[in-house]
Amino acid sequence: MKIGFIGLGIMGLPMAQNLAKGGHEVIVPERASLSAESRAAFQVVADGTAVAKAAEIIILMVPDTPDVERVLFGENGVAAGLSKGKLVIDMSSISPTATKDFAAKVNALGADYIDAPVSGGEVGAKNAALTIMIGASQAAFDRALPLFQLMGKNITLVGENGAGQVTKVANQIIVALNIEAVSEALVFASKAGADPAKVRAALMGGFANSRILEVHAERMINRTFNPGFRIELHQKDLNLALQSAKELGVALPNTASAQQLFSACAAMGGKGWDHSGLIQALEKLADHKIG
Amino acid sequence: MKIGFIGLGIMGLPMAQNLAKGGHEVIVPERASLSAESRAAFQVVADGTAVAKAAEIIILMVPDTPDVERVLFGENGVAAGLSKGKLVIDMSSISPTATKDFAAKVNALGADYIDAPVSGGEVGAKNAALTIMIGASQAAFDRALPLFQLMGKNITLVGENGAGQVTKVANQIIVALNIEAVSEALVFASKAGADPAKVRAALMGGFANSRILEVHAERMINRTFNPGFRIELHQKDLNLALQSAKELGVALPNTASAQQLFSACAAMGGKGWDHSGLIQALEKLADHKIG
Numbered sequence: 001m002k003i004g005f006i007g008l009g010i011m012g013l014p015m016a017q018n019l020a021k022g023g024h025e026v027i028v029p030e031r032a033s034l035s036a037e038s039r040a041a042f043q044v045v046a047d048g049t050a051v052a053k054a055a056e057i058i059i060l061m062v063p064d065t066p067d068v069e070r071v072l073f074g075e076n077g078v079a080a081g082l083s084k085g086k087l088v089i090d091m092s093s094i095s096p097t098a099t100k101d102f103a104a105k106v107n108a109l110g111a112d113y114i115d116a117p118v119s120g121g122e123v124g125a126k127n128a129a130l131t132i133m134i135g136a137s138q139a140a141f142d143r144a145l146p147l148f149q150l151m152g153k154n155i156t157l158v159g160e161n162g163a164g165q166v167t168k169v170a171n172q173i174i175v176a177l178n179i180e181a182v183s184e185a186l187v188f189a190s191k192a193g194a195d196p197a198k199v200r201a202a203l204m205g206g207f208a209n210s211r212i213l214e215v216h217a218e219r220m221i222n223r224t225f226n227p228g229f230r231i232e233l234h235q236k237d238l239n240l241a242l243q244s245a246k247e248l249g250v251a252l253p254n255t256a257s258a259q260q261l262f263s264a265c266a267a268m269g270g271k272g273w274d275h276s277g278l279i280q281a282l283e284k285l286a287d288h289k290i291g
Numbered sequence: 292m293k294i295g296f297i298g299l300g301i302m303g304l305p306m307a308q309n310l311a312k313g314g315h316e317v318i319v320p321e322r323a324s325l326s327a328e329s330r331a332a333f334q335v336v337a338d339g340t341a342v343a344k345a346a347e348i349i350i351l352m353v354p355d356t357p358d359v360e361r362v363l364f365g366e367n368g369v370a371a372g373l374s375k376g377k378l379v380i381d382m383s384s385i386s387p388t389a390t391k392d393f394a395a396k397v398n399a400l401g402a403d404y405i406d407a408p409v410s411g412g413e414v415g416a417k418n419a420a421l422t423i424m425i426g427a428s429q430a431a432f433d434r435a436l437p438l439f440q441l442m443g444k445n446i447t448l449v450g451e452n453g454a455g456q457v458t459k460v461a462n463q464i465i466v467a468l469n470i471e472a473v474s475e476a477l478v479f480a481s482k483a484g485a486d487p488a489k490v491r492a493a494l495m496g497g498f499a500n501s502r503i504l505e506v507h508a509e510r511m512i513n514r515t516f517n518p519g520f521r522i523e524l525h526q527k528d529l530n531l532a533l534q535s536a537k538e539l540g541v542a543l544p545n546t547a548s549a550q551q552l553f554s555a556c557a558a559m560g561g562k563g564w565d566h567s568g569l570i571q572a573l574e575k576l577a578d579h580k581i582g
């Protein structure tokens with residue numbers, strides 16, 4: 001199948017490569033930054049409009065809401081190349097409410113729209129093991145599923161357009177707050193004189209266990225704060241959460257607090273740290289390092 | 292071995308029964324409330340002093356710090372019956388700093404002291420599957436290990452006296468904050484129009500997964516808030532966390548926030564709800580129920 005792919009970044013490049021490995025013809029827009037490897041693996045056309053004209057399904061993987069808007073509806077954008085029966089899949093992590101607007105505009109051109117943000121990071125993208133959270137009609141989902149299966153493992157249709165982005169926001173809320181939870185517990189325990197590595201081991205058998213205690217607590221104890229997932233990206237995601245929550249009329253007190261601690265990390269020069277580095281804001285408040 | 296056991300409550304009774312099943316002679320103090328079953332299974336003596344005189348190892352499983360202090364050092368208490376070579380094991384969940392004082396006083400009588408709080412609840416107590424977090428010398432730990440193995444499964448020596456209680460506080464911080472995290476995520480997702488059961492399913496494959504997402508999120512979605520673990524008990528534990536943190540000079544912003552939400556639940560008549568009922572405070576703030 002001819003698949004358009006816009007956004008060959010750290011995540012997008014391996015995702016597009018996995019689609020090409022799966023036998024699809026991947027069409028990308030011209031960029032000065034395209035590597036020789038990408039030029040060899042993908043078909044390069046002029047711009048987003050040309051991608052949408054040439055492809056049946058157009059996948060987007062770009063940083064933020066304004067980027068999706070520009071790629072779709074900006075000059076030489078995807079929308080100008082869409083026609084009846086085409087399908088746009090936005091796999092970026094962006095605003096749930098903007099997503100509903102984008103879907104309506106794409107639908108008005110006769111094309112279908114799926115929001116399908118992912119989690120699992122660069123490693124998940126390379127290993128085709130991403131978790132994919134999907135907002136779509138059942139028919140659009142069924143059409144896209146073979147492509148999702150080339151990129152991910154946990155693939156869930158959550159609901160109609162917007163539901164994928166809502167789920168991704170929920171994911172980022174929990175991940176941030178579980179990191180904050182483990183940070184409070186380990187700073188407390190360490191300042192009380194306990195060995196944080198032994199505390200972590202004792203807690204892993206019980207209700208305190210989590211993927212964050214397994215993975216991120218170890219980074220905190222070993223002081224390995226190279227990403228992983230950068231604090232500045234998690235700040236973007238919590239900003240989406242807090243903005244959407246304000247629009248919806250939902251109070252997220254601990255998400256707001258975690259965002260403040262990420263801001264404190266950024267002030268300490270840590271916007272490029274892995275998000276497990278949040279613990280360093282609490283360590284600073286306690287004048288104590290756990291490791 | 293002759294084992295004293297003080298505190299035959301919801302947790303203590305099955306723990307003492309498991310020790311008796313393991314072949315030990317369990318000695319308990321007289322109480323008007325003792326059941327005929329307990330009178331048949333255990334040896335009943337006059338009071339805590341008599342228990343300590345008759346037993347080699349004396350286990351405490353009582354509600355709070357003042358209860359441990361009274362049982363040990365109050366009238367007819369355990370301390371008056373202690374002598375060189377005996378061992379006190381406090382399996383209650385109490386203050387880490389008070390624990391160090393109690394241990395020092397017991398040591399001054401020539402006896403050894405272990406703090407060994409547990410998690411896993413009534414089910415874990417009955418099935419001898421408790422997680423046991425231990426503060427003790429290596430020698431005292433080795434002596435008590437066969438008893439712990441009759442009551443629990445994940446048995447970790449974390450450090451010297453106090454370290455067990457510190458670890459239990461850390462556990463309760465993480466459990467409360469992971470419940471709060473899942474609550475924020477599900478209220479957000481539900482008010483945004485997504486089905487919380489599908490959101491939970493989508494998140495379980497990724498970094499947001501936790502024992503709380505597996506167990507407590509299901510209670511939130513199914514609206515089954517019968518305990519489990521009562522909010523008023525978790526309030527007690529977070530109070531320990533916040534008091535100890537103040538003494539230590541540690542800031543626990545999200546623990547403080549979760550404690551406020553538990554207070555809101557109590558104001559709604561929910562001090563007897565399972566702690567997953569915390570979500571109902573956030574639902575009230577959002578004027579929205581997820582199920």
